Amino acid sequence: MGKSFATPVANADGTFDVAYTVTVLNSGAVNLDGLGLVDDLGTQFGSAFTASTAATTTGGVLTGPAVVLTNTxxxxxxxxxNTAGYDGTNALLAGTDGLLAPGDSYAVSFTVRVDPNAAGAPASIANTATASGDDPTGTTVSDASDTDTQPDGTPDTDPNTPDEPTGVPTVEPLIAASRL
Incomplete structure (x- = not known):
């Protein structure tokens, strides 16, 4: 499973809007059903994120999750x-429906606001999403996201470290003055 983000957009109040995409690939040999996907930003971002289904000044979900299926x-x-109910701390999917055949994938995109300057915010903001599904015997399998756009189980940043959290770089303001 891969997790990536677009370039964070800086807001005038010091917050950032971050568009995430989580891509889940069935790299196994059997169908998976009862699909689940959780991305608990509230726990992992601490005070830099305020759970809500609407944007607030200190955080929140700006755009609820949208699913795109690649059904090869x-x-x-x-x-x-979970378009109406995702608040940044719960499931990105509405239930446990869907079926993912071997070689197929789905991507979930959503946008959140983070405040790296909030009191008590962690120095580094990173997180991991977790996908799950049931195999034909009813056994639940799961995987944590990697830092990259490829859901191949091998992150692009370090091929020896799967399941590494996805960091959020922030843009430092640049002030320059010149005298003529």
Whole structure:
């Protein structure tokens, strides 16, 4: 499973809007159903994120999750996005529906606001999403996200360290003065 983000957008109040995409690939040999995906930003970002389904001055979900299915096999069905209920601390998917055939994938995109300057905010903001699904025997399998856009189980930043958290770089303001 890969997790990536677009360049954070700096806001005038010092907060940042970050658009994430989590891509889940069934790299196994059997179908997975009962698909789940959790990204608990509230726990992992601390005070830099305020859980809410609407933007606030200190954080929140700006754009709820949207699912795009890549159904190469023709056998997969997309899971339902938790568009109205995702508050940044719970499930990105509405339930445990959907079916993911081997070789197929789905991507979930959402945008949140973070405040790296909030009192008590961690010095480094990083997090990990967790996907799950049930195999044909009913056994639940899960995987934590890697730092990259490829859900191949090997992060681009370090091929020896799977399941590494995805960091959020912030843009430092630049003030320059010149005298003529």
């Amino acid at each position: 096999s023709g056998n997969s069905t997309a899971p339902t996005a």
